[in-house]
Amino acid sequence: MSHLTTEQRCEISVYLRMGHSQKFIAEKIGKHKSVINRELKRNSNPETRQYDPKIAHEKYLKRMHEKPKHVKFTPEIQQIVNMGLEMDFSPEQIVGRSKLQKVEGMVSHERIYQYVWKDKRNGGDWHKHLRRKGRHHRKRGNKRDNRGIIRDRVSIDQRPAVVEDKKRFGDLEVDLVVGRNHKGALLTVNDRAGYLSWIAKLSGKHAQEIRDKAIQMLLPFKGMLHTITSDNGKEFAEHKAIAEALGVDYFFAHPYHSWERGANENMNGLIRQYLPKGTSFESLTDNDISLIQNKLNNRPRKKLNFMTPREYFFSNFAPVNLNLII
Helix, strand or coil: CCCCCHHHHHHHHHHHHCCCCHHHHHHHHCCCHHHHHHHHHHHCCCCCCCCCHHHHHHHHHHHHHHCCCCCCCCHHHHHHHHHHHHCCCCHHHHHHHHHHCCCCCCCCHHHHHHHHHHHHHCCCCHHHHCCCCCCCCCCCCCCCCCCCCCCCCCEHHHCCCHHHHCCCCCEEEEEEEECHHHCCEEEEEEECCCCCEEEEEECCCCHHHHHHHHHHHHHHHCCCCCEEEECCCHHHCCHHHHHHHHCCEEEECCCCCHHHHHHHHHHHHHHHHHCCCCCCCCCCCHHHHHHHHHHHHCCCCHHHCCCCHHHHHHHHCCCCCCCCCC
16 A cells, blocks of 8 residues: 555654655655655645655645545435335345346445435434334233133144245235224235235224135135134134135144244234334225235345345246236
């Protein structure tokens, strides 16, 4: 490197006072003589032509500070980032999607977070498009299960090993997202392999309504489905009817083992981005639910190499002539 340190500038000053040549000084401090020549021209006092190492270093720092910086976060890249945030993509999803689409010059996801937080400090709203809106995640846990035992339930321990591979379509996870004051709920279903999502509005947590909604939502996919896994809530007491209507095997996770339905837990977290806890579901329309479902199915996922669940489904699982609206 040709940059000089403060110590080297002090050495140059000492050797100059001793009357040594620039070539001699260069050899002593391990630099090319052109470096010494340029240093003396740039940083000596123009009036007295004297070299002061302290003043020389200050002049060097001033030049570095004023030197034009290469701007990677260009207006064009900022526009792409803004479009991604507007679609509620995470910074990592924006970067991954850009790589997939061969966008040149995209910044890192850390740089996008810096951009979002700076915007927030300046009163902007981009942070509101992030999944947690800047909040820290808090783990949940209970010490006891008060929800009873469902009849004829089959444990997840008996679920086929192929389900863990997450390579085939049709291994589903199901859960509820509950509205304010436990009034109203959403039935949420996702495919473990490709993260395809289905959402339906419920009037409550009644097992019969959940049975009917699940069958109604998933019946167009009958023949492609293999298993459904849920938690142990009594709202899934009609599991046998669901399994029979859809031609699937139904399994129950262990109580308070949410990681056994990790994809569904993640899906519910994404839904909470649009419907935070404390939100009333009573005024939600089917169109509102459809918009959220569409957001999730067209959101790039890192585990899908930043393809969207919809793209992944139609690229890997859907029959050629399948006509489904998802």
